[in-house]
Amino acid sequence: MSRKLLTGLAAGLMLGTASTGAMATDLVIYHSWSAPPEVAALNVLRAGLEEKGHSWTDIAIPHDTGSNVNLMSLVTGGQPPNVFMESNPGVYRDLAGMGLGLPLTQWFEENNVVENLPTSVAAAISVDGEIVKVPTALHIDGMVYYNMEVAEAAGVDPTAWTSFEDMFADFETIRAAGYDPVAVGSQPFQVGYLMHALTAAVAGPDVYSAIYGSEVDPAALDDPAFRQTLETLRLFANEAGPAAQNRPWNETTNEVISGRALMQVHGDWMKGEWLAADKVPGTDFGCMQIPGGKAVVVTVDAWGLLGGVPEDVQQAELDFASVVVDPEVQGAFAAEKGSTPVRLDAPADSLDACSQEVLEILGDPAHQVQNPHNTADADWQDSIWDVVFNFWSDPNMTVDDAIAQMKENYDTILG
Amino acid sequence: MSELTVAQRAAGAEIAIDRAPYFPRRKKMITGRSIAVLVFLSICALFFAVPLYVVVVTSFKTMAQIREGAIFAPPSMWTLEAWDYAWNQACSGINCNGLKVGFWNSVAILFPSLVLSIALSMVTGYALALWNVRWAGPFLFLLFICAFVPFQIIMFPLISMTSTLKVYGSIWGVALVHSVLSMPVLTLIFRNYYKDVPQEILSAAIMDSGSFWRIFFEIIVPMSGNILIVILILQITSVWNDYLIGVTFGGFNAQPMTVNLANLITISTGTVAYNQNMAAALLTAIPPLVIYFLVGKLFVQGITAGAIKG
Numbered sequence: 001m002s003r004k005l006l007t008g009l010a011a012g013l014m015l016g017t018a019s020t021g022a023m024a025t026d027l028v029i030y031h032s033w034s035a036p037p038e039v040a041a042l043n044v045l046r047a048g049l050e051e052k053g054h055s056w057t058d059i060a061i062p063h064d065t066g067s068n069v070n071l072m073s074l075v076t077g078g079q080p081p082n083v084f085m086e087s088n089p090g091v092y093r094d095l096a097g098m099g100l101g102l103p104l105t106q107w108f109e110e111n112n113v114v115e116n117l118p119t120s121v122a123a124a125i126s127v128d129g130e131i132v133k134v135p136t137a138l139h140i141d142g143m144v145y146y147n148m149e150v151a152e153a154a155g156v157d158p159t160a161w162t163s164f165e166d167m168f169a170d171f172e173t174i175r176a177a178g179y180d181p182v183a184v185g186s187q188p189f190q191v192g193y194l195m196h197a198l199t200a201a202v203a204g205p206d207v208y209s210a211i212y213g214s215e216v217d218p219a220a221l222d223d224p225a226f227r228q229t230l231e232t233l234r235l236f237a238n239e240a241g242p243a244a245q246n247r248p249w250n251e252t253t254n255e256v257i258s259g260r261a262l263m264q265v266h267g268d269w270m271k272g273e274w275l276a277a278d279k280v281p282g283t284d285f286g287c288m289q290i291p292g293g294k295a296v297v298v299t300v301d302a303w304g305l306l307g308g309v310p311e312d313v314q315q316a317e318l319d320f321a322s323v324v325v326d327p328e329v330q331g332a333f334a335a336e337k338g339s340t341p342v343r344l345d346a347p348a349d350s351l352d353a354c355s356q357e358v359l360e361i362l363g364d365p366a367h368q369v370q371n372p373h374n375t376a377d378a379d380w381q382d383s384i385w386d387v388v389f390n391f392w393s394d395p396n397m398t399v400d401d402a403i404a405q406m407k408e409n410y411d412t413i414l415g
Numbered sequence: 416m417s418e419l420t421v422a423q424r425a426a427g428a429e430i431a432i433d434r435a436p437y438f439p440r441r442k443k444m445i446t447g448r449s450i451a452v453l454v455f456l457s458i459c460a461l462f463f464a465v466p467l468y469v470v471v472v473t474s475f476k477t478m479a480q481i482r483e484g485a486i487f488a489p490p491s492m493w494t495l496e497a498w499d500y501a502w503n504q505a506c507s508g509i510n511c512n513g514l515k516v517g518f519w520n521s522v523a524i525l526f527p528s529l530v531l532s533i534a535l536s537m538v539t540g541y542a543l544a545l546w547n548v549r550w551a552g553p554f555l556f557l558l559f560i561c562a563f564v565p566f567q568i569i570m571f572p573l574i575s576m577t578s579t580l581k582v583y584g585s586i587w588g589v590a591l592v593h594s595v596l597s598m599p600v601l602t603l604i605f606r607n608y609y610k611d612v613p614q615e616i617l618s619a620a621i622m623d624s625g626s627f628w629r630i631f632f633e634i635i636v637p638m639s640g641n642i643l644i645v646i647l648i649l650q651i652t653s654v655w656n657d658y659l660i661g662v663t664f665g666g667f668n669a670q671p672m673t674v675n676l677a678n679l680i681t682i683s684t685g686t687v688a689y690n691q692n693m694a695a696a697l698l699t700a701i702p703p704l705v706i707y708f709l710v711g712k713l714f715v716q717g718i719t720a721g722a723i724k725g
Contacts, residue, residue: 028667031508034678039506046509059667060508061674062681073663077574077583250687254482277482 025316028057030071030081037272041137041337048323054316075100082306082317085136087374089127092304096132102307105131107318113325116343118362120298124370133302134321137339140358141297141371142197144288145270146263147256150179151286154262163292164202164232174262183261184240185247191392192385193267195233196372201293202229205369208295212372216380218410221403230391230399236265237392256285265290267299271354272338282353289361296361299371300342383409474498474693481689497690501698505691507675514698517675521655521702524589524671528654532594532601533646539598540605541635545617546627555606562599570663577664584666592664593654601646608642609635644713652703672699 027049033042046056059081061070071091074080080100086092095101108114108131114122117135125133146158154177161167171181184190200208203225210220220226244252253273255261264270274285281287289296303324305317323329330341331350340355344363351359362368372381384406391402469486474497476490503513510516543551573592574583582588612635620630661671676699680692707714 029509034506034508034681036506039509039511042509056509057667058509059670060678061662062677070662073570073574074666076571077578077664077666079584079666248687258482 024053024055025313026055026057027083027313027316027320028059028079028081029320030059030061030074030084032060032062032085034060034062035272037275037336037338041333041339044329044333044336045136045320045323048326048329049320052316052319052323054319080306082309082313083320084304084306085301086304087124087133087300087302089374092127092132095304095307100306100308101132102305102314102317103130103132104134104305104321107321111322111325113343116327116345118298118342118344118368119365120362120368120370121300121342124298124300124374125302133300133304134324135300135302135342136324137301137334137337138342138358138362139299139301139339140268140289140361141193141299142201142265142290143268143270143296143354143358144263144265144290145253145256145268145274146286146288147259147261148284148286150256150259150262153177154179156262158263158286158291159288161291164235164290167291168235179259180239180241180255180261181263182236182239183252183255183264184236184244185249185252186240186244186392187246187248188385188389190249190252190266191233191389192381194236194265195229195384195388197265197290197297198232198236199226199229200295200297200369201290202232204294205366208297208369211384212369212376212381214375214377216377216410216414218407218415221406221410227399227403230388230402233388233392234399237395240392268340268354268358269338275338287354287357289357295367295369296358297371298362298368300374301339377414379413380409383413470693470697473689474697476690478688478690497688497694498698501679501691501695505675505679505695507670507678514672514675514679514695517670517672518698520586520665520669521661521672523586524593524661524665524669525651525654527586527590528593529647529650531590532597532650533643535594536598536601536646537605537636537639538631539602541609541631542627543602544606544609545612545635555603558599558602562603566596566659574663583664584668586665586669588664588666589661589669589671592660593657596660597650597653601650604646605642608639612638641713641716644710644716648706648710648714651706655703 031042033039049056059074071081071084071086072094075095075098092101105126114131117125118138121135121138122131125131125135127133144158151158154174156170156173158167161170174181184194196208196212199211203223207220207223207225207229210217210223211226249266249270250273252266253264253270254277256264257274257277257279268287271281271287274281279285303321305314305321307314309317324333325343327341327343327346328350330343331346333339334341334346334355335350335352340358341351344359346359348356387402387405387409390405391397472489473481473486475493475495477492477494477496480488480491501513502515504511505513507514507517542548543555548554577583577588577591580588580591582591616634617630620634625633655671656673657671658673658677661669662674662677665671665674676695679695
C-alpha cells in the first residue's frame with residue numbers, strides 16, 4: 001500500500017519535472033559521514049534524489065567535533081542547509097523557535113510510514129510529540145557478536161544460552177580451550193554503552209526508562225534488578241586484563257575477529273569491522289541479542305528538514321524524505337552502511353543474517369528502548385558514565401557505593 | 416696596532432690587522448656532565464622522534480600488517496597506496512576526490528589571509544611606533560587585552576558580522592577573520608620592531624617632505640625584511656593548521672585541508688584505516704614543514720634582530 005503510494009508520488013513528481021523542467025532544486029545536505037561504507041550509503045540516497053530531478057550539494061563536518069554547533073553557526077550565518085543529519089532534540093527546539101522547523105507528522109501519516117516503523121524509531125524521530133526527523137539508519141547499542149570458528153573450537157554454542165548464568169557458566173570451558181571468553185575495552189564510552197545496554201537487557205524497559213528516560217525516577221536506582229545489572233557489569237569488568245586498558249572498540253573487535261577471544265558485547269556497528277576483514281555474517285561470525293535480554297537499545301540516525309523555505313524547496317526536501325524512507329532504498333542503504341533498515345517491511349532479500357535478527361527483535365514493541373542521547377539529560381548521563389567507569393576500574397568499589405554515588409549525583413543535577 | 420675593542424668590532428670598524436685575533440679555546444673533554452647532557456638531549460629527541468617514526472612507518476604499511484599489532488616494526492612491504500588514497504581518493508563527505516581538494520582550498524585561503532593580516536598589522540604597528548597617534552597608549556593596551564580573548568567567545572557575533580558583510584561562507588570571510596584575529600599579536604610584534612628604528616631617520620625623512628605612506632613604502636618596508644620572515648612563518652603555520660575558523664566561516668565552499676583531514680580520520684561507527692590516516696596527517700603537515708626548512712635560518716636571524724625579544 002505505502003509503497004504503491006510512494007511510487008505513485010514519485011512517478012507523478014517525475015512527470016511534473018519532465019513536463020515543466022523547472023522543478024529541479026539544489027538541496028544542501030549537511031552530515032557527518034565520510035567513511036567508505038557511509039559514503040556508499042549516501043550515494044544510494046543521492047541516486048534516489050537525482051532520479052527525482054533534484055541535485056545534492058554536500059557539506060560534511062566530522063563526528064564529535066561540535067558538529068551541531070557548526071550547524072547552528074551555518075544557521076546564524078544565514079546559510080542553513082536544507083537537510084541535516086542531527087539527533088539532538090535541543091537543535092530541533094532551537095530551530096522551531098527561529099521559525100525554521102518543519103513538522104512532519106502529517107506527511108508521515110499521509111504516506112503511511114509510521115505504522116511500518118519499530119516503536120523505538122517512531123519515538124526517536126519525535127520531539128515534544130511532533131515528528132521532525134526522517135529516520136535513515138538503525139543500530140542496536142548492545143549486540144553479542146561472536147567468532148563461530150572459536151565457538152566450535154571451544155565446544156560451546158552461544159545460541160543455546162538463554163540467560164547470563166548460562167553464558168558465564170561456559171566461561172571456564174572457553175578459557176580451558178585457550179580463548180578469552182569476552183573481549184572488552186576499558187574506555188568510558190564502551191563501558192557507558194555496555195551499562196545502558198545491560199540495563200535494558202537485565203533490568204528491563206521500565207527500569208531503563210526510569211533511569212535513562214527524560215523523567216528520571218531515583219527510586220529505580222534501588223530496584224533489585226538495577227543492582228543485578230551492576231553485578232553483571234562487574235562480571236564483565238573482571239574480564240578486562242591490562243591489554244584492555246583504553247583499547248578502542250574496533251581494536252577490541254579485532255581481538256574477536258583474529259580468534260583470540262570468543263565474543264564482544266557492543267554496538268552492532270562492529271559489523272563494519274567484520275565486513276572490512278572479509279567475514280560473512282552467519283558464516284564466519286554470529287550475532288544475537290544479549291542472552292535472556294528483556295529489551296534492546298536502539299540508536300537511530302536521522303535527518304532534519306529546514307522549514308520556512310519557499311514551496312518548491314520544501315517539496316524537494318519532502319522528496320528527499322520520501323527517498324530516505326522508501327523500503328527498497330532502506331534495504332540498499334542498510335546493506336551499504338552495515339546498519340539495519342528502519343522499516344519492518346524492508347525487502348527481506350536485502351538483509352544479512354544480523355539485520356534479519358535485529359528486525360525480528362524489533363517486531364516486538366515492548367522489547368525496545370531508545371538510546372539515552374535522545375532522551376536523558378546530558379549532565380545526568382555523563383555522571384552515570386563517570387560512576388560506572390569508576391566502578392569498572394576499581395574492583396573494591398561495591399554496588400552499594402555506585403548506587404550511593406548515583407543518588408548523590410541525582411540530587412546535585414536533577415534533584 | 417692595538418687590539419680592537421668589542422664595541423669597535425660590533426660597529427664594523429675595519430682596521431688592518433697583522434694577525435687574526437686569537438681566542439684560546441678549551442679543549443673539548445668528555446666529562447660526566449657532558450655525557451649527562453648528551454643522554455638528556457637524546458631522550459628529549461627520542462620523545463619527539465619515536466611517535467614521528469611510528470607515523471611515518473605506519474603510513475607505508477598495509478592494513479593487514481597493521482592489524483597484527485607491532486607498531487614499531489618496519490613495513491614488511493613498502494607501499495605508497497595509503498598516500499595515493501589519501502591524496503586522490505579519500506572521502507570528505509560524499510565527494511571522494513582526496514585531500515588535494517582541501518589542499519588547494521587551504522592555499523586559496525592562505526594567500527589572502529597573509530596579505531590582509533600583514534598589511535593591516537604592519538601599517539598599524541608602524542603608525543603606533545613612529546607617529547604621534549592620539550590615544551596610542553590606550554589603543555595598544557586594548558590590543559594587548561584583545562590578544563587574550565578566546566575566539567570561541569566571539570564566534571557567533573563574528574558570524575553575524577561576516578554575514579552582514581556578505582563574506583560569510585567564502586574564502587574572503589575566512590581570510591578576513593584570520594586577519595582580524597591575528598591583528599593584536601602581529602601589531603604588537605611590528606610595533607616593537609619599529610620602535611627600534613632611530614627617530615633621526617624618521618625626522619630626516621619628514622624633512623625630505625616624505626608623507627606617511629611614502630616613508631612607509633620607501634624607508635620602513637625595505638627595512639622590514641627580518642621581521643617579515645618571522646611574521647610570515649608565524650602566520651603561515653597558524654593559518655594552515657587552523658581548523659575552527661575554516662570550518663566555521665568556510666561554509667559549503669571553502670573548507671580547508673584540516674577539515675578534510677578531520678573528516679577522513681574522525682570515524683565513530685566505521686572502520687579505521689590507520690595507514691591512510693597517517694599518510695593524510697603527514698600530507699597536511701608537510702607545507703609548514705617545508706616553509707620552516709626553507710626559511711628557518713632567516714627565522715632565527717629575524718628573531719635575534721629584535722622582533723620578539725623586545
